[in-house]
Amino acid sequence: MTTQLFSLAIGVGTQNQQGQWLEIFYPQPLLNPPAALAEAIAGPLGHAGGNHSYKLDACQLASLAEAVQAAGYKAEAELLQRLSHSAKPLVATLLENDAAPTSTPEAYLKLHLLSHRLVKPHGLNLSGIFPLLPNVAWTSEGAIDLGELPDRQLEARINGRLLEVFSVDKFPKMTDYVVPSGVRLADSARIRLGAYVGEGTTVMHEGFINFNAGTAGPGMIEGRVSAGVFVGKGSDLGGGCSTMGTLSGGGNIVISVGEGCLIGANAGIGIPLGDRNIVESGLYITAGTKVALLDEQNQLVKVLKARELAGQPDLLFRRNSQSGAVECKSNKTAIELNEALHAHN
Template identity: 80%
Template sequence: MSRSLFSLAFGVGTQNRQENWLEVFYAQPMLAPSAELLDAIAPILGYQGGNQAIGFNKNQATELAHALKAVAPAQASLLVRLAESQNPLVATLLAEDSAPSSTPEAYLKLHLLSHRLVKPHGLNLTGIFALLPNVAWTSQGAVDLAELPERQLEARLKGELLEVFAVDKFPKMTDYVVPSGVRIADSARVRLGAYVGEGTTVMHEGFINFNAGTAGPGMIEGRVSAGVFVGKGSDLGGGCSTMGTLSGGGNIVISVGEGCLIGANAGIGIPLGDRCTVESGLYITAGTKVALLDEGNALVKVVKARELAGQADLLFRRNSQTGAVECKTNKSAVELNEALHAHN
């Protein structure tokens, strides 16, 4: 057995009546835990290697806490608390970053993202949708959809209301982790698995999907889709403000550089470099034909937007008379950048 792990976490979760996992909460997930830690817990859990989710009981939690007291005090303290749990416990050990094969593994990878231990597209999430059960997220936690009617009746008979907030595969991030230094106006619009950087503000209509996020600081007023990672704002208090849609997904990574502005109802399907602006209402896909203009607004040539991917100091706009998508050097951004370099 290898003495190294990619990730490890001790969790408490919810199972349905068939003892299938619905969700798992990991308070302190670890990336690359020490070999000494693994040596201490492997005999107690019966771990023989590979990627495994191993259920354990209260007595084992106490044993694990004792074994880790000198090796990993923070994890030992957590296990002391887990030994008090009335819900099922699980230790998820990932020897390598391969495609998840169980619900606890899938939840661990979502936690690694939201705990800012790994950035978007830094994990193998192949097949994750099939491993996340579609459940009712209620005022009493996750409920299996087949068990929901009976649970609702039970609540009513007690004079209570079982409120259903959502029916989805993904829970909201803030029920599992609230990263430091963020503002989120509507927590239901940020999924577990989002990476929300320090200094990020997500406004009421903002949305961040799993495997997407922001380096921070910045303001999100639109949709950040899976695969999109938004860069930090400038040191002068600017910020990457997104009011439109940033679309990624699959194996595509749509990065947005520092100090960018994506206008209201705008969207991009290509990466942007630093200090780029996309005017309100303009959606740019990789195949969008873009007219490159010189400083005098004369046409230089027409290219596909993908040829401009990742370039800095660009201003994308739509010609109000012809409807053509145009691109100019963002002169104000260039002048600001030059001034910053001169100051430094």
Template identity: 80%
Template sequence: MSTTLFSLAFGVGTQNRQGAWLEVFYAQPLLKPSAELVDAVTPILGYTGGNQALAMTKLQAADISSALKNIDPVQAALLTRLAESQKPLVATLLVDDSALNSTPEAYLKLHLLSHRLAKPHALNLSGIFPLLPNVAWTNKGAVDLAELPECQLEARLKGDLLEVSSVDKFPKMTDYVVPSGVRIADSARIRLGAYVGEGTTVMHEGFINFNAGTEGPGMIEGRVSAGVFVGKGSDLGGGCSTMGTLSGGGNIIISIGEGCLIGANAGVGIPLGDRNTVESGLYITAGTKVSLLDEQNELVRVVKARDLAGQPDLLFRRNSQTGAVECKTNKTAIELNAALHAHN
């Protein structure tokens, strides 16, 4: 009987002196690989089932390359290159999308997101933080923090400099994958595990966290936090903060619909429907009291912002005289009222 896998990837990475994984680079991760490919690979690796990250020798890499030559030439070519590696190799096999068990598994799922093989919140990332070691990201790669002082000294003694660009659990995405059709002004502000859609431009102050991103095309000038997925044609103004929420029972995604505009220093804590506008400086949380206005700017009803989540064609603004948060819609207030009552 053929073996089916949720994901499979062959990687090269960095271990500390105790043999613990610090990071893994997967050049060509696979989502739902063919049964023929899996059946050719698993006997060589000695795979026995379940989610596993298996150390792979250069000889195994060469054997897998030969086995895949007529099945998947792209993966075969990759394995040929890996067989020449001077760094440790790993094959990570996921039979299902369950909670993470190892650092190579965590890196595989982050790669699936940044390679656009899965969208934010489509993957189970439970337990990821303890499995991602906090390391020094340097011009020579990942360095264990306990080993950093000695590495810095060794570099100086050789007349070299070990430059530490950050100390974090997450590396920058562009050190692992650069998605097609994007512009990124400051790559240090995009974490591995970000989903950056085709046609996305991220300006200098833009930031995209892991398990978050943009459908594209669109302009990101503010912060896209974990749990936020921005729709096509949206513009997040400079300094805006669109905050997703992480709760103990699981992740809640804050989606931003197509064609939205979130002004400078503005932000939302609710999902937005298509073509919503939030004026500059206005932050909307789920519990914000919002005054619904009709086409004559007359008050119809006061609701909580969460009641407007996902509704299209809304304009959120703050009344300059009263300070009240107001909402106007291209639809009649009666239609909106009917939708709200139906939702409740």
């Protein structure tokens, strides 16, 4: 029977003293791998379907490399041969479908698929991922179980070393696992594994990209892009897609940002933006924010909630400096925009 898999990866990871996985590095995760390659790996593992992870030893991995070589996949076989020399624990993760992850190796595979640009944010089922990601110390000697950290720190000092703890978190930084092509990352610690960083993206020192979020690129990120947000393509010149504020998503909410948008310093959004939108510095727009729609003479046409303007192009959101009211103007006439929104609803 032909083996069809949603995703497949062989990785090297870290376990604590109880044999629990702390993290996994997958050098070459595959999405919808060829059936022949999937069969060459699934067969020797005795994979009978479903989503499973298999801890491997060096001999098993060498056998997998032979099977993959015999199936005609030379580059993949060479990678498996290299992994077979690992002194760290090895794991094979096979996903038959995009179901919610049930183990740490499955969770890490899905984060890798995002950061390798194989799937865009909100393109994977990540339900229940947080309990599967242990909170660990990310150190100069790799991931360490928090319960084992004091002994490791003491051991390092006794042997004349300094064990530096960079962070204590569920998510590692992306660049310890993959560095996407064509990007500039001023502070790589501010981009988590599971972020999607598109070609041509620049993330400045105060920029932050969470997991299951990112930018299609090219564009400039100077603020926070939280989970559930995906920033569309833009240009750094002539009103490119520049975010200096906060883009908030989360849960099942997807906050998309169209092409050529500008979100000013200390601004933020809780609604999707269409192409060429501008949000004034310091202005935070939530779905329920009351917005005054203005015409070309700055006369009020209608007051509506911001969610009714979600996804509309060519909008300027600003705050009236005298009244404090949130206002919106458009390159279209406000009357035309109002009529279009009414027809859409």
